[in-house]
Amino acid sequence: MASKGVVRTGEAYCLSCFQLVDRDAGRCPGCYSELVEEVKAFRCPKCEQIITLGEPQCPKCGLKFKVKTLKQTEPAHDDQFLMKLIEWGKSPEEAHVEEGRAMEKTVSQVETASAESPAGQLERLAQLKVSINELMQNRSEMLERMEKRMEAEKTRLERIASMTD
Ligand SMILES: [Zn+2]
Ligand SMILES: [Zn+2]
Secondary structure, eight states, X not given: OEXXXXXXXXXXXXXXXXXXXXXXXXXXXXXXXXXXXXXXXXXXXXXXXXXXXXXXXXXXXXXXXXXXXXXXXXHHHHHHHHHHHHHHHHSSOHHXXXXXXXXXXXXXXXXXXXXXXXXXXXXXXHHHHHHHHHHHHHHHHHHHHHHHHHHHHHHHHHHHHHHHO
16 A cells, blocks of 8 residues: 655655556556555655655655644644633633533533433423523622622712812
8 A cells, every 4th residue: 555645736656666646546557556545745856756745854865854843833822722711711700600610500401301201301491491590590680789889889989089079
């Protein structure tokens, strides 16, 4: 088994004996290797050897190539993304986190429901509706509380302002 190396201009080469093959050849006509996959390849600028893309050195003349360092920078990027996610998860207030947990619970309830009888599922769904309603209620309660607090803060600030006048 061998791979077909396809160069930028579109020609395909058997990577076992390096002869030119048909782009859609299943077998190399020269060495009879089965050509199972297609990989990107390029021609060595010094000796014209066909080389798989990503090789750091020409196997024939030893010419060294620059290999793109994409693979090395990617994990760092992922880490940054993860950090952002963690920060985002941590951010506003505890209540938000609590709400998320409650949601998780209801989701897992739905998942377990699917293995039950239709009657059991209906019951679960009814329960789910209730818990979602409770969740929404908690949310509006929270908002109300926040509004009240803002009102209190405002009057306090107004009092301070009138005192300094
Ligand atoms: Zn071949
Ligand atoms: Zn070479």
